[in-house]
Amino acid sequence: MTFHHDATRVPSRRRALQMAGVAALAAVLAPRLSRATEAQVADEMKALFGGKTMGEGKIKLDLPEIAENGLVVPINIDVESPMSETDFVRSVHVFADGNPLPQVVTYHFTPESGKASASTRMRLAQTQNVIAVAEMSSGALYSAKAQVKVTIGGCGG
């Protein structure tokens, strides 16, 4: 009887301590992170693209819905395009609107790429939106957005 009692109690206490530890860590880290805002991302995009209108679609943004570790969040981008000499994806810009520095990566593709697709891993400081903007050879812009919930942030405070 006592054995059973202890067996059920030990993991729950450990769990409670873990939770308290995570909460304390979050409380220490949170105020020290300077955050980019959506406005900052909008400014950056305006500087890059000059406020041109962006279409929807064409981009498949593959991200986890929930990232347990914000230090390594996989991201896969796939832009629909024939990738011919006259019609191809020139570049793809990725932004994270809750990171101290919102720019994540810029890809430059060529028709030799065969397809406008790339994967990498990124850091996310907190739960936030990831935005991808594709620039076509015609100059047309397309954007896609996805939210990632981050359990433990990844910018080192």
Place this chain on the structure above:
Amino acid sequence: MAIKSTPRVRVPAQAKSGEIVEIKTLISHEMESGQRKDASGKSVPRDIINTFQASFNGKPFFTAEWFPSISANPFQSFFYKAKESGAFTFSWKDDQGGEQTATAKLTVA
């Protein structure tokens, strides 16, 4: 600082003409974001690999500009449309002017 680690690259050895092959690369690097502070409260200076480029027979076909939001030990996968036999060259450049390169052969049947 020169990039000391040896990059790892995975490319198929053979491809058919017109086939789109996937290339995967991985390199060890701290990717110090410049956002962290050390124990004494001083900012740790930024040191990241900021440019990755892939070329085939000397002609660049894919470039990635990495920012501090890219994870340590950056991984990158991308594609290439095989036309002729030749060699890939991959290069990584960091903030300190260090550069590392790797090559891989591709035979088109």
